[in-house]
Every structure is written in structure tokens, then in C-alpha cells.
Amino acid sequence: MKRMLLKIAYDGTAYYGWQRQNNFITVQQRLEESLSRLLGQEISVRGSSRTDTGVHALGQGAVFKADFTIPEDRFPYALNSFLPEDIVCRGARLVDEEFHPQYSVVKKTYKYSILNDRYRNPLLDRYCEFVPKELDTDKMSQCCKYFLGEHDFKAFCASGSTAKTTNRTIYDLTVEKNQNIIDIEVTGNGFLYNMVRIIAGTLVDVGLGKIPVSDVEKIIAWGDRTKAGKTLPPRGLALMNIVYDFMQKKG
Amino acid sequence: MKRMLLKIAYDGTAYYGWQRQNNFITVQQRLEESLSRLLGQEISVRGSSRTDTGVHALGQGAVFKADFTIPEDRFPYALNSFLPEDIVCRGARLVDEEFHPQYSVVKKTYKYSILNDRYRNPLLDRYCEFVPKELDTDKMSQCCKYFLGEHDFKAFCASGSTAKTTNRTIYDLTVEKNQNIIDIEVTGNGFLYNMVRIIAGTLVDVGLGKIPVSDVEKIIAWGDRTKAGKTLPPRGLALMNIVYDFMQKKG
DSSP: OEEEEEEEEEOGGGSSOSSOOSSSOOHHHHHHHHHHHHHTSOOOOEESOOOOTTOEEEEEEEEEEEOOOOOGGGHHHHHHTTSOTTEEEEEEEEOOTTOOTTTTEEEEEEEEEEEOSSSOOTTTTTTOEEOOSOOOHHHHHHTGGGGOEEEEOGGGSOTTOOOSOOEEEEEEEEEEEETTEEEEEEEESOOOTTHHHHHHHHHHHHHTTSSOTTHHHHHHHHTOGGGSOOOOOGGGEEEEEEEEHHHHHHO | OEEEEEEEEEOGGGSSOSSOOSSSOOHHHHHHHHHHHHHTSOOOOEESOOOOTTOEEEEEEEEEEEOOOOOGGGHHHHHHTTSOTTEEEEEEEEOOTTOOTTTTEEEEEEEEEEEOSSSOOTTTTTTOEEOOSOOOHHHHHHTGGGGOEEEEOGGGSOTTOOOSOOEEEEEEEEEEEETTEEEEEEEESOOOTTHHHHHHHHHHHHHTTSSOTTHHHHHHHHTOGGGSOOOOOGGGEEEEEEEEHHHHHHO
16 A cells, blocks of 8 residues: 655635535545546545635645555646646655654645735735735734744634644744735644634734734733734635655755 | 726636627626616726636726716725626726727737646636746747837737737737746737737747747748747736826826
């Protein structure tokens, strides 16, 4: 039996998130169906991130076990001929038995994109949240430093989360503006339920002047969800990349 | 009666182009329906460009005549509340009787976008043509100069065109690469049927090495459609901007 790790990109607009569900179409289900047809056997995959309804991905990870002869470098092309248009396999590599789709994750990068303009732009609507009031990106950038390192991110976790601990480590958080598009990019060892969308919502409140820059440190320390910003909609969020431990060992 | 010029953006994916048709949904039809509901009277518009099925726009122009009291600066917001999600009014201004949606055009800018990467990207698919083989953008840039100025662009016109003359003037043509996205941007006094998509197809053939840079000048001179590249699909094309004569007089 071989074990293969796939790099999967998707436009999440049409899906009820990654994780298989009973009555709704999800990305995992479509991927499993396509793999099963390609390989002529029942395939189930395990993903590295449970992206929510409507969230996009460029670098989701998914692993499966099966017997097959298609070589790594041809595998994405073979699989893509079975996948729907809005799901694309962008990489495949064999991994050993120690690999685990969640525990082998070293860090993940998400991007939240905002269109900050007077009017909506129909060519960006699927992938950007629209904020018509002017955002002060200098202020947004200034509070990024408070998020870095290990913190209890309870204030940035939606209720209903089943996480054992709300401690997470953030390695990098940046705010970049190109023309009218503001990209918030965050890299961490893991993220709580809705955490990136609440961080983005908090940074938007800072950019609007609703939350002073200096309050952000306290909002993290207090651990009170009601003090942080709102959860922004899924359309602006994309899982960009995942680094696994075997990639680092190689270096 | 007032005469108002609107700046209209749309995701063309769901539409049979701009121009009203009998049995297909078009952008013009949806805009006229929305204006008629907003103003409580039958409104018809005239557009500045007949964008094809699936072609997008950020800066289409459309003019209508009616009696109404909504001021210019509020008009886009009022209209957007009636328009479908994939059509957005991004500007409105009153124009005088001399204004004509086609004859008052001084120049138009179109952009054709290409994803030049090993794999498709589902987050770019709606707005980029996908070219998996590597394109030499230096070569593509080198032949831009041959298009500049007034030429008979018969070689870059689809059959079935009803244009009286195939002479057009191109003011600017550039090829820019950002990461894996190549943008071909062209500004001219007007464009023949499918002209931008054929120019883009010809530049792609140059980038692939199928057409030598030095042949492009001859391809324009010969006026033979079969010597130019193929017509690229509509998804990569967007009407970016239109400059009208009254904008220049102001300066």
C-alpha cells in the first residue's frame, strides 16, 4: 500500500466546507469520489485543515492509502481529469507511514483579502470581503506584533470549538495594501475555529478606528471573545500553504 | 429630460454578452430592468462597447435619458440595490445632449489575463486563460511596438464583422508578468470584433516560440486572419476603462 499526500486548491463558493457531511456537498466528498473513479477502488482521504463553508484553498493537504501505479509527477494531471472545475490537484508526493495529515503539520498560512473601495468590484467579490469605509493600514500593521508568539487565543475562537487548548503560536502576521486590495496574511502552528476571520475582523476595527492599536494587546490578554472584532465572512479567506515536518528535515 | 452616463462593472461569466438579445440573458437587459425598477419608468440604455459572451468589464459605459431626482453621487448606490450581485454601477454623471456613447469615445483599454503555471488555479479560472507551457514574456513584449499607431487590422478581425473599415489606432500595448500571471493591456481608439483576443492569441504564440517576433510586423501588414494566432477564450478578457471626449476637454 502506498501513501500519497496531495496538494489541493479549490474555490470554496459552491461547497459546505472541506469536511464530509451527510446532506451537503463538500470538497472532501468530491475529492474522494474523483480518486475512487481514477483508481477504481473506494478511497477515503484525511485532510490537514477543516476549512469552513465558502472558504477557499490554494494549498490544502490530503492524504490517502491505496495500491496504484501512476507516478507522482503524473498524478495531479490524472486526478484533475476527474475533478470538477473548481477543485484542482496542484501536487502529489509519496509519504512514509509516519506521516500524519494533522500531527505532521509544522505551520499553516492563511490569507484574508479585503477590497477597500467606494464601490463593490464584481471581479473580486468571490475572493474578497468588501469594506467601503477607508481603512488605516498603518494602524492595522502596527498591532500585528501583539499577535506574534505563543498566546492563549480564547478571545479569537468561536463558541462551539472543541479544541483541548486555546494556546496557539503565530509566527508571522502582515498587512499589505496593493491598490485597493488589503491582504492580511498569517502563519501559525495551528488555528482555532474562526480564528483567522476574527483576527481579520479585529484588524478591520483597528483600521476603522473603532479599536485603538494599544487595546489589541489587552484584547488578546483578556481572552474575552466579545472584546475582539466580528468574524468576517468566509469569502475573503484562503488556506494558502501548509509546511509539514518532512519538508523541514530535508533542508 | 436628463441624460446620465453610468460606469458599469460586471462578471460576464453568466451572461450572453452586453447587447440585448431575444432568448438570452445579457448585461444590458439586466441593467435596463434594474434602472426601470429604480426609476419607475421604462428605461433603455446604450452601451459604449458590445462585449461578447463571457467577457468581463470594470469600466463599461452606458447612457440613458429619463426624468429623475436622484443626485449623481447617490445614483450608483441606489442602482446597485436593484442590480444582481455580478453587475455593479461604479460611477454616474450627467452629460449634455452632445454626448454619444460610441462617437464620444476617445479611447478604450482592455486587459487580457493569462495564468502561466504548471497547474490550473481555481481562484483565477474565471478571469484568466490558462497556459501551462512556459511563455517568454520578453519576446511577447518585444513585438508590442509593431501594433502601435494606425494600421489596417484585418488580420486581427473575426469573420462576420460588419465594421466599415478595419483601420484602428493602438496607443499602447504592454505585457506585464506578476508571479505566474501575465497581463496584456491594450489601449486604442476602437477594436474590431475579437481583435483583443486575437492579439492576445498572437502574443501567446510568440511567447511559445511558434511565431518569431520579427514575423509579427508582416502578419499585421499581410492582413490575413489565418496568419495571426487563434482567438483566445473570453474569460481572460476585461474592458477596463473608457475615456470620452468631455473628459479631455475638462483638462
